[in-house]
Amino acid sequence: MKVLKRATVTLLVLYFITSMVYMVYQYKANNLASLSKGTLVLTVPSPRNDRILRLYEIRNTGMLTSPYSIRGEVEFEDGTKKTIYYQDSTSASEGEWVNNYTVVINNIPLNIWGSSYQLRMRPEYNQR
Incomplete structure (x- = not known):
């Protein structure tokens, strides 16, 4: 049971980190203000x-x-x-x-x- 709980928490943390990285990427990719001069x-x-x-x-x-x-x-x-x-x-x-x-x-x-x-x-x- 302890292993299952630890695996679930690890997967949730990885999902959260991946989601945050993806949101930052999408913001930079779609934002004209973030382009090089x-x-x-x-x-x-x-x-x-x-x-x-x-x-x-x-x-x-x-x-x-x-x-x-x-x-x-x-x-x-x-x-x-x-x-x-x-x-x-x-x-x-x-x-x-x-x-x-x-x-x-x-x-x-x-x-x-x-x-x-x-x-x-x-x-x-x-x-x-």
Whole structure:
């Protein structure tokens, strides 16, 4: 009986630890704010010059298809920054403003107030 109780407690502790590790992994994988900064490759001011779109190239280590990713960030006039775009396995870095609220990054239109795009190696990360 003592062995069964000890085995049950051990399994519960392992389950708890595994669950916590998985939750941290999912948070990091789905959170655009946790991405590396990268090297600045493009800066585009908004039509009214009150916001700035910046594209960064992130050097990936261990990637089989492409060693680069692109991260897009908007800086608002108060200095706050918001990452709105991330794409794995590309070094294409085209960006432009359509109007003061919409940008197009690598042919993906995004509203800076609500849209974000992240294309990662796994299909479930597409268009969140």
